Amino acid sequence: MRVYEHPILDFTREKKIKFTYNGRELEGFEGETVAAALHANGIRTMRESIHLHRPRGLFCNIGNCSSCLMIVDGKPNVRVCVEKLREGMNVMTQKGKGELK
Amino acid sequence: MIACEICVIGGGPAGLMAALHAASLGASVVIIDRNDYLGGQLIKQTHRFFGSKEQRASERGVNISRELSFAVEEEENIKVLTAATALGYYKDGVVTVEKDERFLKIKPQKIIVATGGAEKTLPFPNNDLPGVYGAGAVQTLVNVYGVKPGQRVLMVGAGNIGVIVSYQLLQAGVEVAGIVEAAPRIGAYWVHAAKVVRAGVPIYTRHTIKGAWGEKEVEGATTVELDDQWRPIPGTEKDFDVDVICLSVGLSPLTEILWQAGCAMKYVPELSGYVPLRNVDMETSVPGIYIAGDAGGIEEASAAMMEGALAGLSAARALGYSASDFNSRRANILRELENLRSGPVGEKIRKGLKKVTLIERQEFRVLPLSSNF
Numbered sequence: 390m391r392v393y394e395h396p397i398l399d400f401t402r403e404k405k406i407k408f409t410y411n412g413r414e415l416e417g418f419e420g421e422t423v424a425a426a427l428h429a430n431g432i433r434t435m436r437e438s439i440h441l442h443r444p445r446g447l448f449c450n451i452g453n454c455s456s457c458l459m460i461v462d463g464k465p466n467v468r469v470c471v472e473k474l475r476e477g478m479n480v481m482t483q484k485g486k487g488e489l490k
Numbered sequence: 491m492i493a494c495e496i497c498v499i500g501g502g503p504a505g506l507m508a509a510l511h512a513a514s515l516g517a518s519v520v521i522i523d524r525n526d527y528l529g530g531q532l533i534k535q536t537h538r539f540f541g542s543k544e545q546r547a548s549e550r551g552v553n554i555s556r557e558l559s560f561a562v563e564e565e566e567n568i569k570v571l572t573a574a575t576a577l578g579y580y581k582d583g584v585v586t587v588e589k590d591e592r593f594l595k596i597k598p599q600k601i602i603v604a605t606g607g608a609e610k611t612l613p614f615p616n617n618d619l620p621g622v623y624g625a626g627a628v629q630t631l632v633n634v635y636g637v638k639p640g641q642r643v644l645m646v647g648a649g650n651i652g653v654i655v656s657y658q659l660l661q662a663g664v665e666v667a668g669i670v671e672a673a674p675r676i677g678a679y680w681v682h683a684a685k686v687v688r689a690g691v692p693i694y695t696r697h698t699i700k701g702a703w704g705e706k707e708v709e710g711a712t713t714v715e716l717d718d719q720w721r722p723i724p725g726t727e728k729d730f731d732v733d734v735i736c737l738s739v740g741l742s743p744l745t746e747i748l749w750q751a752g753c754a755m756k757y758v759p760e761l762s763g764y765v766p767l768r769n770v771d772m773e774t775s776v777p778g779i780y781i782a783g784d785a786g787g788i789e790e791a792s793a794a795m796m797e798g799a800l801a802g803l804s805a806a807r808a809l810g811y812s813a814s815d816f817n818s819r820r821a822n823i824l825r826e827l828e829n830l831r832s833g834p835v836g837e838k839i840r841k842g843l844k845k846v847t848l849i850e851r852q853e854f855r856v857l858p859l860s861s862n863f
Binding site: 390391392393394396397402428429433435444445446447449450452470471473 | 524525526531536550608609611618619620621622623624626627628630631632633634635636637638639640641661662663706707744
């Protein structure tokens with residue numbers, strides 16, 4: 390769900406890159422956030438709430454609210470709304486508080 | 491330890507103007523911002539600004555942010571640290587910062603806090619489902635990354651942000667099913683509201699959201715009409731087939747570092763939360779700590795820029811810097827702020843600022859340090 394035509398803005402999408410989401414290979418663009426790339430692929434659920442295990446997604450999109458914490462390359466509690474997508478990144482739904490290794 | 495004269499926390503409209511004005515008098519400035527770019531929330535604002543020439547009226551926010559960022563990069567008295575998050579303020583005047591997973595310490599002589607605001611949420615059943623976003627969040631997604639949040643949106647709140655973001659969603663090819671507003675009147679400027687109404691988006695005043703539904707994500711929303719006492723009227727529920735709910739119900743000032751520094755704070759509803767007391771030159775009750783922009787009370791970006799300019803001049807002046815036109819520059823900024831806050835539109839802000847703006851520094855001392863006076 391990307392915007393291709395816009396009356397004011399030009400979206401310069403440079404290099405296409407691959408990443409995985411829960412083991413599934415997806416495509417995004419260099420320079421965008423993980424959350425933006427997931428939304429472009431129609432994925433809006435980022436983690437599970439700690440106590441009631443309810444699905445949670447993006448809320449503030451600027452790094453304030455911690456609604457979008459995911460496991461990125463094995464590291465939990467990454468705010469994917471401000472984390473830039475990298476080639477080969479491994480992104481996973483976070484369940485629970487996450488463990489530091 | 492990085493030594494500098496002025497540390498500006500936050501590189502949005504207020505912080506950038508503060509840095510530019512302080513540097514123009516000769517002060518050395520370090521700007522820290524947790525994002526990897528400067529400009530703050532201006533970078534997603536594609537609409538034209540109102541106001542006077544000094545406030546960059548009729549320019550789009552995104553262009554203003556580019557101009558200010560460029561000017562800051564060109565200014566040799568300013569050092570920029572992006573992807574740098576302020577962690578705390580210590581009694582010896584040290585600001586601690588995390589940058590690239592490293593711990594930095596900055597020891598400035600003056601600090602300007604321009605941390606901005608955070609979007610509020612609203613209580614209703616299922617407000618935690620994926621698909622419920624802050625309106626600003628959707629604005630970032632659509633205008634910065636060119637990605638749609640879904641197919642069809644219900645906007646909650648007809649203030650400037652709600653109405654402007656609705657229009658920007660239409661520009662991006664996203665359908666807007668309607669805008670609900672609990673107040674009896676639309677809060678946004680008519681210029682903005684008229685655009686969405688002309689585009690066929692209904693605005694329902696005296697309506698609020700009753701709940702969202704959906705299993706794993708938002709699949710729809712129910713709205714309800716409110717009576718004169720803001721109570722829901724049974725039987726007036728309407729269902730909306732939407733996959734996105736945007737909340738545009740205000741912001742609150744981001745003030746953690748001011749609390750930590752021990753600034754005298756006061757709850758002021760007109761400024762949308764707890765804000766620090768300040769004098770007319772934007773200095774708080776802690777000498778050497780200044781504020782600018784939404785951190786000192788939620789207002790428009792134009793006012794944030796003018797406050798930043800004022801705080802920058804004041805902090806540099808306190809360090810002994812001046813210029814032959816200092817007094818006229820300061821007077822101009824104060825006049826611009828007064829104009830921005832004039833008339834019925836500025837009434838709420840004027841009332842709020844009256845509660846926290848003190849004329850002389852002396853007045854801070856008679857106030858207790860606790861927040862609840």
